Amino acid sequence: MPSIETVEREAMEAVAAASSTQELRELEIRFLGKQGVLTGLLRAIGQLPPEEKPRFGQQVNAAKARVQAAIDERERELKRLENAARFERERIDPTMPGRRWRVGRRHVLQATADRIKAVLGGLGFEYLESPELELFRYNFEALNYPPDHPAMDEQDTFYIDDQHLLRTQCTAIQGRVFERRKPPLRVFTIGRTYRNENVDRTHGHTFHQVDCFMVDEGVSMAHLKGTLGQFARSMFGSDVRVRFRPDFFPFVEPGVDYAISCPFCGGSGCAVCKGSGWIELGGAGLVHPNILEAYGIDTDRYSGFAFGLGVERIPMMSHGIDDLRHFLENDLRFLEQFPS
Template sequence: MQRIAEVEEKAVAAISAAASTDELKLLDQQYLGKKGELTGLMRLIGTLPPEDKPQFGGAVNKAKARLQGVLDARVESLKGGERAAQYEKERIDVTLPGLTPQAGREHVLQLAINRIHAVLGTMGFEYAEGPELEDFKYNFDWLNYPEDHPAMDEQDTFYITDDTLLRTQGTAVQGRVFEIEKPPLRHYSIGRTFRNETVDRTHAHTFFQVDCFMVDEGVSMAHLKGTLDTLASAMFGDEAKVRFRPDFFPFVEPGVDYAISTPKLFGGKWVELGGAGMIHPNILRRAGIDTEKYSGFAFGLGVERIPMMAWGIDDLRNFLENDQRFLEQFG
């Protein structure tokens, strides 16, 4: 029994004197390991008379438990300091540049287009695309243009032949939809349109246009306004307001130009976004739609206007020139 106390005392002294957790690991083995000194005392148990055996075994185990406690406490106290030293060694300069991930950047017009999809798609408008190289029929005839309308002039429109041209308006998709679908209809398209313009900061020969329309029973200009209000709020914030002003387009009657205004942008001024109105009865009749039963609205929207207005881009030419110094500011 005295032997137990001696070993324990020696071990406690060694543990107290240890300067690192590495030393403590050795001491752990030396006293408490399978072949450790304290564990080794258990082997003496065989030499004892049977009545002393339980008492001796209990004493060894108690000593082991006490020693383990002392050891653990010492490990804990040493670890703190060692970790602190280790952490200091591992210190980094967090102000060094980060590694930019390699995700691709979306084009600024695509970002605007995505927002339009989100709004019109959730309002139940189905997306339909048409060709850029369009039939004269869909670009003009279907849209109630009189035979010699100035918009058809060679100086305004890019012709390939008399019958094919680069579409001058997204509205050209309407006739294609009307040929195959019947009301109720809600459709929109987004795509390139082309006009023969000399290019400068504020003029382009190619621009992206949204065309959106619906035909159903009882559709009114109030529904047109409600749809545009929703779109404007989504694009320019909840405070955005829409204003109608009479205007003329062959494919709508009544026809309006709509402008938006928000206190935050454009100094509270009204800024025109596009043309709109009730689909012209001549078009509905051509589509075989009963104008006594059905009516419809349509509106157009220049996609470029959205980033130009929302983010203050002031040169139209930037959009299709693919200069990454421009594009990387948005995507």
């Protein structure tokens, strides 16, 4: 019978020489398995004098533990080598093109509208829509336009028949809302408007507008300024300030034109704000009391504000788009320049 030392040495040499994890599995069985050589030595224990038995057993078990440790160690090393070889074989060039799944892009006007919806929705305004093919009544009459106002000219407005026209402003939604609802209300809409204009870089017969209004007790010009300020800062940056300038629209009194401090130069003057430090965004004011009264809203108790702005203006400003015509031409070389 070979000595423990001889068997252990043989096992250690074989482990050191093993060149695969598979070979190690076999060595493990050969030396340490139930029928293994080292385990087999224990069977000879019966022939030993009783006083040597414990010591011999301990020696065999210690040898088995050392061999097991060597196998584990060798296995880790081989695994490392095998992985290294495998990873080398499987090497790719990660800079090669990815397989692009085609995810549709929102149109830049849609993306802008969605941002506006999130901001005004967050300020508590409810999104509603009204027809593009609007009644004369809602587009002009209900908005306190005096009869014979120049905006009603065929030169400015597309008429479909005696009553129907293509709305010239999203403000036309106001009468439809006042007719159905009572204050308090906070509503906004985003939609398409039409003016009879010849098309060039900065004019179009079709464009998009936001109209936002609220009616409640005690609504003031300060609330209008606060809401516009919050809206402008959410859209254009946290430093933006709002400026009011008197202006005239039949449906507001007082009426203002509002501008924001230029978010690109901080108000010191640049190409975007044409050196003025301010960018005019649209018209605003307190809802004309004639309109509220026409819909049976008590003007001693309630007042309201309204503001509007052009949707196209926002991406034109933020992306430096210099021609309004791009928006509705759908050239993918244009559309794909902007994140969805």
